[in-house]
Amino acid sequence: MEISLFLIGLTPSDVGKLNRLVIPKKHAVKYLPLINEDQNEREEGEIVEDVEVVFYDRTMRQWKFRYCYWRSSQSFVFTSGWKRFVKEKNLKERDVIVFYTCDLEGQSNNFLMIDVHYYSEDDSVVTGKKVNESVHYSSEGQVKTQNFVNSKLKQDEAKPVEENKGGFMLFGVKIQ
Amino acid sequence: MEISLFLIGLTPSDVGKLNRLVIPKKHAVKYLPLINEDQNEREEGEIVEDVEVVFYDRTMRQWKFRYCYWRSSQSFVFTSGWKRFVKEKNLKERDVIVFYTCDLEGQSNNFLMIDVHYYSEDDSVVTGKKVNESVHYSSEGQVKTQNFVNSKLKQDEAKPVEENKGGFMLFGVKIQ
DNA sequence: GAGACCACCTGGAAT
DNA sequence: CATTCCAGGTGGTCT
Numbered sequence: 001m002e003i004s005l006f007l008i009g010l011t012p013s014d015v016g017k018l019n020r021l022v023i024p025k026k027h028a029v030k031y032l033p034l035i036n037e038d039q040n041e042r043e044e045g046e047i048v049e050d051v052e053v054v055f056y057d058r059t060m061r062q063w064k065f066r067y068c069y070w071r072s073s074q075s076f077v078f079t080s081g082w083k084r085f086v087k088e089k090n091l092k093e094r095d096v097i098v099f100y101t102c103d104l105e106g107q108s109n110n111f112l113m114i115d116v117h118y119y120s121e122d123d124s125v126v127t128g129k130k131v132n133e134s135v136h137y138s139s140e141g142q143v144k145t146q147n148f149v150n151s152k153l154k155q156d157e158a159k160p161v162e163e164n165k166g167g168f169m170l171f172g173v174k175i176q
Numbered sequence: 177m178e179i180s181l182f183l184i185g186l187t188p189s190d191v192g193k194l195n196r197l198v199i200p201k202k203h204a205v206k207y208l209p210l211i212n213e214d215q216n217e218r219e220e221g222e223i224v225e226d227v228e229v230v231f232y233d234r235t236m237r238q239w240k241f242r243y244c245y246w247r248s249s250q251s252f253v254f255t256s257g258w259k260r261f262v263k264e265k266n267l268k269e270r271d272v273i274v275f276y277t278c279d280l281e282g283q284s285n286n287f288l289m290i291d292v293h294y295y296s297e298d299d300s301v302v303t304g305k306k307v308n309e310s311v312h313y314s315s316e317g318q319v320k321t322q323n324f325v326n327s328k329l330k331q332d333e334a335k336p337v338e339e340n341k342g343g344f345m346l347f348g349v350k351i352q
Numbered sequence: 353g354a355g356a357c358c359a360c361c362t363g364g365a366a367t
Numbered sequence: 368c369a370t371t372c373c374a375g376g377t378g379g380t381c382t
Contacts (some may be wrong), residue, residue: 013374019356022373072360076374080357195362195377207378248378256361 003079004111005031015086021078028076031099035069035076047109051077053078055099055114078128085114094119178289181275182208188269191262197273199243205254205273211252213245229254231275233289239290261290270295324343 006027008014014021023032036047050068057063066080085091100113184190190197209227212229226244233239242256261267276289309325 011374025372073373246378
């Protein structure tokens with residue numbers, strides 16, 4: 001089954017000329033590989049300065065991003081590879097990307113997935129908060145956009161979808 | 177006594193969002209600390225990439241600027257600290273900043289001073305030249321703005337004020 | 353040469 | 368209050 005890890009609502013900068021995606025720290029430290037955030041960390045811990053992370057989209061196309069920490073702004077970012085993703089997925093501000101881990105019934109071939117949810121005026125949006133914090137969906141498990149909305153994902157919270165006996169859900173489709 | 181080193185007439189960019197002040201090269205190389213202008217300069221010459229320069233205004237408030245060379249535009253600039261100066265002095269384009277060195281009668285406590293001359297329509301301006309090159313004053317030693325105009329400073333030229341026996345001039349005021 | 357990438361910087365907002 | 372975070376920037380390097 002797939003487990004939704006976190007969502008990111010895209011800012012103008014995320015899809016603009018800066019060619020980077022800022023990963024909110026709370027998600028970065030929780031779900032992404034450990035990277036060196038500390039100036040004087042040079043121990044055996046195998047903590048590295050940056051790392052290549054690999055995701056798959058719904059078509060199982062592979063996407064690689066350089067994931068690193070910018071000390072000066074104390075922020076976690078995807079750099080290399082992000083621009084291509086934005087262009088080929090035609091991402092715009094307020095679109096939402098969703099990160100999943102795909103756990104295939106105890107098999108060892110877990111992998112990470114990435115998918116996009118294009119912004120629509122129809123989606124209800126919590127007002128008065130910035131994009132990153134205002135993501136939620138009003139539908140009851142209804143597939144609204146690209147056949148891909150997990151119901152009741154609210155307020156940028158990661159929330160596993162419920163398990164289905166005898167199969168698993170992948171991008172809103174039940175696999176037997 | 178104080179010695180006027182040079183003037184800079186502020187451009188829109190100097191007071192805008194670029195957060196930098198371009199120092200005309202002729203003044204930078206003549207009056208400011210040597211910084212590394214050359215790609216392959218790595219010798220013992222103690223020439224550094226950038227430097228913090230310290231000035232004092234008429235109230236003896238200290239102002240620090242990062243002074244560095246931008247290879248891409250081949251220009252000498254103040255960066256860090258400049259924006260705060262612009263904001264707190266409420267500088268606008270065509271205002272003029274004046275750099276002084278303050279030489280206290282052979283004492284070793286020389287220091288650099290910075291002051292502002294706010295633009296006024298009354299000031300006659302040489303036409304047809306850009307702001308940086310068109311600075312001059314029409315008054316005959318008359319203090320016009322903020323009690324601070326040194327007379328006959330023309331065409332962006334550095335020109336020492338005449339010495340006064342028994343004291344020195346500081347921001348247009350004779351110190352005994 | 354233009355664009356992508358890289359390691360920095362900054363101000364405002366949130367905490 | 369001070370500190371952290373991060374959206375929006377920068378110049379420089381490489382391709």
